[in-house]
Amino acid sequence: MGNEEVERLRLLAAEIRLDTLAMLKHRGYGHIGGSLSIVELLAVLYGKQLKYDIQNPQWSDRDQVVLSKGHAGPALYSALAKVGFFDPELLFSLNEGGTSLPSHPDRLKTPGIDATTGSLGQGTSVGAGIAMGIKMDGQTNDVYLIVGDGELNEGQCWEAFQFIAHFKLNHCMVIIDENKKQLDGTTAEILNPFDLVAKMRAFGFTTMKVKGDNLIEIDKAITFLKGVTDRAVCLILDTVKGQGVKYFEELDANHSVKFNQEEIKRETAQAMTDLKVFIAEKKGV
Numbered sequence: 001m002g003n004e005e006v007e008r009l010r011l012l013a014a015e016i017r018l019d020t021l022a023m024l025k026h027r028g029y030g031h032i033g034g035s036l037s038i039v040e041l042l043a044v045l046y047g048k049q050l051k052y053d054i055q056n057p058q059w060s061d062r063d064q065v066v067l068s069k070g071h072a073g074p075a076l077y078s079a080l081a082k083v084g085f086f087d088p089e090l091l092f093s094l095n096e097g098g099t100s101l102p103s104h105p106d107r108l109k110t111p112g113i114d115a116t117t118g119s120l121g122q123g124t125s126v127g128a129g130i131a132m133g134i135k136m137d138g139q140t141n142d143v144y145l146i147v148g149d150g151e152l153n154e155g156q157c158w159e160a161f162q163f164i165a166h167f168k169l170n171h172c173m174v175i176i177d178e179n180k181k182q183l184d185g186t187t188a189e190i191l192n193p194f195d196l197v198a199k200m201r202a203f204g205f206t207t208m209k210v211k212g213d214n215l216i217e218i219d220k221a222i223t224f225l226k227g228v229t230d231r232a233v234c235l236i237l238d239t240v241k242g243q244g245v246k247y248f249e250e251l252d253a254n255h256s257v258k259f260n261q262e263e264i265k266r267e268t269a270q271a272m273t274d275l276k277v278f279i280a281e282k283k284g285v
């Protein structure tokens, strides 16, 4: 990736982060921590790696994204709006009655959403099924299956992974957001996942682990893993819950927050101002 492209993705990541904060603040509550930890991944996917058509979201040759950790929907919606799947104004209807943006993704409601998720674990089977269908149809599209590290407590994930590895569904990249926290504590204290790289390798996956806030490393790893043709592939992202906003990174209870507390209001406003300044500078305005 040349410098210009890196800067373009950096801008996109900042815009996704800003819109994620804006929509959650507007709604008054929501899953901030796990949304922010996948922002750089989404910037690389929607800004560079994915094949899609915003005019035809159902295009049969598109790559598909299964956000199995569906509670991070706000970040995905921000990315979809940014690249043009729908009007960004819609972001402010998040989780309202009758909205096309429910808190968790619904493939029948939102242009660009490929799988309905939210019940942790289930998206892994959906992703495996989509990938198998693609293979049986002799198509060449890729599937990106985004899974939380806390989500891995669900045994269903490991059944799906075994299936993906057994059938060498190398076009179904398993991406684990290893932010080391889940709803109410660290993954290590709640149900220790142990060494995820070793585990995924033992399950038959060619596995890489990179810093999940580093656009260049994420992009390189995805490009490398896309080149693996004979085995299942897994990318583990070493991330921080609340990534990119120091206050939320350091906040202990950062899974889901209410935005009516003074400190949270102030810190969110400050983070949004900082992002706006960064974006304006990047755009040269």
Ligand SMILES: Cc1ncc(C[n+]2csc(CCOP(=O)(O)OP(=O)(O)O)c2C)c(N)n1
Residues within 6 Å of the ligand: 033, 034, 035, 037, 069, 071, 118, 119, 120, 121, 147, 148, 149, 150, 151, 152, 177, 179, 181, 182, 183, 241, 255
């Ligand atoms: C089957 C199921 N059980 C419980 C929940 C409630 N829940 C939502 S998010 C979450 C924690 C998930 O942790 P992780 O996958 O690490 O997500 P992240 O830290 O990236 O937000 C839980 C328990 C759920 N959505 N589905």
